[in-house]
Amino acid sequence: VLDTPYLAVDLDVLDRNLDRTAAAVRAKGLALRPHAKTHKCPEIARRQLDRGAVGLTVATVGEAEVFADAGVTDLFIAYPLWPVGPRAARLRALAERVALRVGVDSADAVDVLAPVLGGTAAEVVVEVDSGQHRSGVPAEQAAAVAAAAERAGLRVAGAFTFPGHGYGPGRAAGATADEAAALGAVEIDGPVRSGGSTPTVALADPAALTEVRPGVYVFNDAQQAELGTCELADVALTAVGTVVSATGQQVVLDAGSKVLGADQPAWVSGGGRLPDHPDARVVALSEHHATVLFPDGAPPPLRRGDVVRVAPNHVCAAVNLADELVVVRGGDVVDRWEVAARGANT
């Protein structure tokens, strides 16, 4: 018996998710470079590489350091890095020990990256905005950034984009088309055209892309289930909570936002989902309380003291709150995995 709340990973579901996406990406002839920000966990990285992943994607120098320490030799920091101060030396040290790619989206950043990465084998990849309008340049400006990088002595591997505007009901197909159009319009010699996200990876266009970078697919989450990317039965990671209070059709669990994370886009049904009680809704989430409402018509199937699983809305946020993942198979705890890159934000 473990004290709740904690994060549990169903190993069979995890392996099924890993197999399914590895096979689907292979069938398209694309390289799979999973985003490790989701799991932050060397044991899962190893399972991805064993299934043919060409390397990992990470978001920060700190995440790259953790996975390099764990023996991963090919890392893409898919982020418009600005390496000054201690981060400059940390990035250079990484470039000297692993095959490294980093994102760039401006000539200003080229000026900062060039002295750090010059003379190493590290490559830069130009970030293109395919419609999320976060970072990245329009596709037609990618060649200019690449040319600036080459003039500064940097190696240019190609271009990447994140079709993040595919996160919303009915948006995946349009965002995937935008991704293909943006990467297809890039005029850079370097061969890499990297895209992909969990909602769009099944639709990724192999005529426009060379690799994909989904992250969430390893675990899935309530958002993906509500988007239709997966079923609730495909959710491998859940917070395990105890019913601590109850009244009428409502029960309160001890798994709140400090375990689940607080991500809640306008289109989701609540603060998470209960895979074993699909009719229930998480109508409110505070730090240590999930308020769960069951439909009228029958007494709630949960009583005080019952233990129940909650799928977080956004699993990347939940993992980043935990020191370890409790690994279960068939109801037994079979392992514990450290979230080695938890909080590695710099």
Place this chain on the structure above:
Amino acid sequence: VLDTPYLAVDLDVLDRNLDRTAAAVRAKGLALRPHAKTHKCPEIARRQLDRGAVGLTVATVGEAEVFADAGVTDLFIAYPLWPVGPRAARLRALAERVALRVGVDSADAVDVLAPVLGGTAAEVVVEVDSGQHRSGVPAEQAAAVAAAAERAGLRVAGAFTFPGHGYGPGRAAGATADEAAALGAVEIDGPVRSGGSTPTVALADPAALTEVRPGVYVFNDAQQAELGTCELADVALTAVGTVVSATGQQVVLDAGSKVLGADQPAWVSGGGRLPDHPDARVVALSEHHATVLFPDGAPPPLRRGDVVRVAPNHVCAAVNLADELVVVRGGDVVDRWEVAARGANT
């Protein structure tokens, strides 16, 4: 120079916030028992106790253990605990080393608490629902829970409520009145009537309450500023980020939801606020990106590479993501405080 993003605490603003609330609560003749879930930090607990706090409030047994280890001798776990499994022994051990109070909101929970706390000096406090409709019983049922506790051999200190429905524009006065009405209606011999939250503490009714439990007031945050509980200048904790990308009126910072937290109630202006740029809005927040929009009419005052402070919407969530707080005074780093109770959710 520190690598961004990180959390910085302005010591002068912190001390001013601590002084102000301690004085206001003292002037009302109320006891101050601050909620330490906000800061999770023994150094700040010490500053609260030095200013007259009667003890601390915490949310979990794990938080209580951290503060007991740090020398705090009077702790209230303001939560409807369900101590089974390892948590039962942990709670009993706490009851034997500090003055301990714990929440209870049902006769079922009395049955679980009684064998754990029986024979110790620990007290239970009945949770009353004053309008948030999360945990707690209606005020008129509090006496029955108290009677059940006494029959089971537990000591009953009184009643508590959390007027969490005061979190919203224009709602603080109504929630404070509800708090006073609920606690005033409780018929329990035990003298404690504990309420309070940061938005309501200034209005707390000393005729109905004996103590208040605000938490956020130590740091304040973007939510409190937008509620009008404080000014942006009163925000003591900010995430420090770097501008990594820019286009038009938009800049992107490396301080995203993995540093700020993702709390975003419908009534806030965005994903946080920039205290040094009050006209800017955080229009989108992803894990490692804050997308900040400046109003039309003038070029944005920030360029790539600039370092800027962001007030999180909900500071409790931000602190729980960090291993340490960087303490600054007049622009200099003067200390680093461990977030000792980070992740202490069980």
